[in-house]
Amino acid sequence: MSSGELTGTISDTVARIRQEVCRLHEQLTRWELVTWTSGNVSARVPGADLMVIKPSGVSYDDLTPESMVVTTLHGDVVDGNHSPSSDTDAHAYVYRHMPQVNGVVHTHSPYATAWAARDEAIPCVLTAMADEFGGEIPVGPFALIGGDDIGKGIVATLDGHRSPAVLMRNHGVFTIGASAKAAVKAAVMCEDVARTVHIARTGGPLVPIEPHHIDALYERYQGVYGQR
16 A cells, blocks of 8 residues: 555544544643653554554644654555654554554653663552553663664563553653553553652652552452443
8 A cells, every 4th residue: 555545444544543643642742741842652543554653853733633644564654744753663563563552652751761761660669550550660672763673672571561661771661552542641650650659769768569469459450440
C-alpha cells in the first residue's frame, strides 16, 4: 500500500485514529510530560499493518488530525504531508513484536527521566504502582535514536513484565497499552509515581511492598476496579 491508496473502511478507520492520536497529544502537554516538540503518541490501525504517529518536529499547538502520519509497521510512510517522528522505527518494532499492544507513547517527563539517567528502576513502594504497574518500573538499555534499537530494548525489557512502562537509560519513558489512551495513562501514572517515590526517598529509606501484596493489589485493580 502506498500513499493515496487508503480507501474504504481503512480510510475511515485511519481518519478516526488520526483524530484520536491528535487529541491524546493534548494530554502530554496537560500533564507536563513533554517540552517543545519532544515526545509522541502512536496507535496501531486495526485490520491493517499500519500505525498513526505524530510528525517530527511539529509544535503541539500546530498538531491537527491531518498532520498525523500513517506508516507501515516497518516505518515506511503511507499517507501524510510530514515526516514521521524520529521514534517511528522504535514504535514500529514494538507493534511487530507485541501484537497485544495497540498504543505506544514516548515522553521525557522529568522525574521518571531522572530515574532513567541514574539507570535505576523505580521500586514498588506505593499501592498505585502495584495497581498500574504490577511491580517496579524497569530500566531498559541505552540505545541510539533513529533506528529500531530502542524498540528492541523496549520489547526485551517488557517481555514477560507486568509494567506497561520502561525507563530507557539516559533517554526517557516509553509506555505501551491495549489502546493509545491506555499507553498515555501509563505515561501519566509513571511520572506521578516517579515524583512521589523521589520525594519519599529524600526523607528516608523506602519501604517496599511485599510481593504477595503487590499481586493482590494488581489483580484487584486490573480485574475489579472501575466500571465493567
